[in-house]
Amino acid sequence: MPDTSGPRILVVDDNRQLRRLFALYLEGEGFVIVEADDGRSALEHCARERCDLVLLDLRMPGLDGHEVLARLRAGSPDLPVIVVSGTGDVADVIAALRAGATDYLLKPVEDLAILLHAVKRALERAELLQENRRHREHLEQEVRERTTELEELRRHLEQENEYLREEVGAVAPVSGMIGGSAVMLRLLHEIELVAPTGANVLISGESGTGKELVARAIHERSPRRERPLIKVNCASIPRELFESEFFGHIRGSFTGAVRDRVGRFQLADHGTLFLDEVGEIPLELQGKLLRVLQEGEFERVGEDHTRSVEVRIIAATNRDLLHEVEQGRFRRDLYFRLNVYPVAVPPLRARLEDVPALAEHFLSLACRRLGAEPPPLRRKHVAQLQAYAWPGNVRELQNTMERAAITSRRGEVSFDLGAPPIATAAAVREAAAAGDVLTESQLRGFERENTLRALAAAGWRITGEGGAAELLDLAPSTLASRIKALGLRREEA
Numbered sequence: 001m002p003d004t005s006g007p008r009i010l011v012v013d014d015n016r017q018l019r020r021l022f023a024l025y026l027e028g029e030g031f032v033i034v035e036a037d038d039g040r041s042a043l044e045h046c047a048r049e050r051c052d053l054v055l056l057d058l059r060m061p062g063l064d065g066h067e068v069l070a071r072l073r074a075g076s077p078d079l080p081v082i083v084v085s086g087t088g089d090v091a092d093v094i095a096a097l098r099a100g101a102t103d104y105l106l107k108p109v110e111d112l113a114i115l116l117h118a119v120k121r122a123l124e125r126a127e128l129l130q131e132n133r134r135h136r137e138h139l140e141q142e143v144r145e146r147t148t149e150l151e152e153l154r155r156h157l158e159q160e161n162e163y164l165r166e167e168v169g170a171v172a173p174v175s176g177m178i179g180g181s182a183v184m185l186r187l188l189h190e191i192e193l194v195a196p197t198g199a200n201v202l203i204s205g206e207s208g209t210g211k212e213l214v215a216r217a218i219h220e221r222s223p224r225r226e227r228p229l230i231k232v233n234c235a236s237i238p239r240e241l242f243e244s245e246f247f248g249h250i251r252g253s254f255t256g257a258v259r260d261r262v263g264r265f266q267l268a269d270h271g272t273l274f275l276d277e278v279g280e281i282p283l284e285l286q287g288k289l290l291r292v293l294q295e296g297e298f299e300r301v302g303e304d305h306t307r308s309v310e311v312r313i314i315a316a317t318n319r320d321l322l323h324e325v326e327q328g329r330f331r332r333d334l335y336f337r338l339n340v341y342p343v344a345v346p347p348l349r350a351r352l353e354d355v356p357a358l359a360e361h362f363l364s365l366a367c368r369r370l371g372a373e374p375p376p377l378r379r380k381h382v383a384q385l386q387a388y389a390w391p392g393n394v395r396e397l398q399n400t401m402e403r404a405a406i407t408s409r410r411g412e413v414s415f416d417l418g419a420p421p422i423a424t425a426a427a428v429r430e431a432a433a434a435g436d437v438l439t440e441s442q443l444r445g446f447e448r449e450n451t452l453r454a455l456a457a458a459g460w461r462i463t464g465e466g467g468a469a470e471l472l473d474l475a476p477s478t479l480a481s482r483i484k485a486l487g488l489r490r491e492e493a
Helices: 016-028 039-048 065-075 090-098 112-143 148-168 182-197 211-220 239-247 283-295 321-326 332-338 348-370 379-386 393-407 425-433 440-457 468-472 476-486
Strands: 008-012 032-036 053-057 081-085 103-106 201-204 229-233 272-276 297-299 306-308 312-317 341-344
Touching: 008 016, 008 039, 016 032, 016 112, 032 039, 039 053, 039 065, 053 065, 053 112, 065 081, 065 090, 081 090, 081 112, 090 103, 090 182, 103 112, 103 182, 182 211, 182 341, 182 348, 201 211, 211 229, 211 272, 211 312, 239 283, 239 297, 283 297, 283 332, 321 332, 348 379, 348 393, 379 468, 440 468, 440 476, 468 476
Parallel strands: 008 032, 008 053, 053 081, 081 103, 201 312, 201 341, 229 272, 272 312
Antiparallel strands: 297 306
């Protein structure tokens, strides 16, 4: 008899051959498979019988995958749904993810191990969420019957569970990109979506956020991955050498041109050209760059022969290029040619939940180079790192952990962050520098913001090692009174 005890997976696709392929493979891995050839049959089955996960095609006759997904999420918000799309339409996949799809796969799924990994990961996350929900409901029922002291305990345990869930749910690194925060997951999805399309990409973000890693990840997931990724740091090229750097030159074309030189566009032919700090390209050269992007043709400096090239452009900048366009420092037509698909890389302060994994990674790498065992990162260390603003982003965190590896050779890690934690001390100094007297309202506003940041960094734990009271250097009772007086709630964090 077939095994009916394993997780039940509903495969919804009007392609019978693909359904059978998925079903046979997953049944061999111990799953119970039910098939549906249209959306209406799928909804009827989910209403009638238990279903642990749905593999859903987007484009089907009759009731399409988008409508099926909306109805499934409305009836069973926790049911994991993996979209299997063959449309190649970026908007389709983005719409499905926004509607609540757990993950997506692009057809054809040539490696069924990828399908198995996605299924197992979705089921593990669903199980973890269910366990946490049951535990939270039990605690909430208990605290209704107890005192204010137990109310504090409930919040403490709830936050501990959420912290563990975030740690377990961290996604695997993608080309050195580490993190499981919501903003990182969105970034990784955008990379997966745009990589196979061949569209030009404009990556924006502050210095030190890892824009080059994003460019490499896009290239490595594109059909051009067997061809070179050529990088040009536009900020480091002397103004008079831009044209030679991009297009090459022939011997004798200018003083110092002692031999022929191949330009970066030619080196990147049928591959990817990464223009880092693209906003630094001189205005007078931008027209020639636009010509290459539009027509695929250029001439070397000093040469009349026109050459053809086919290159995908990935550009990166920490400037507001649209503002540069409005100021006349960057060509509007070039901006729109580069900005076919914009990708914004979040600053580290927008994904502080990724700091522990990043810190451990960088500390491990640094200690390996030093031939030493990495010291453990304790909860108080994590709280300290998450309470810092990281103006230098991931690059600053990496440097901090390298210093920690050097200074922490006796088994106890320590950090010299060189600045106060995320707080409003800088804002107070800035306001005071203007010579104004600060009002009580301003000071109370600063106190409120700083307290909220400390609570968020400590996971709303007041007492204990790494708690908010320790971060603020206050007695727990004093902090509890301040929270009550300021009317702080966790939803504000």
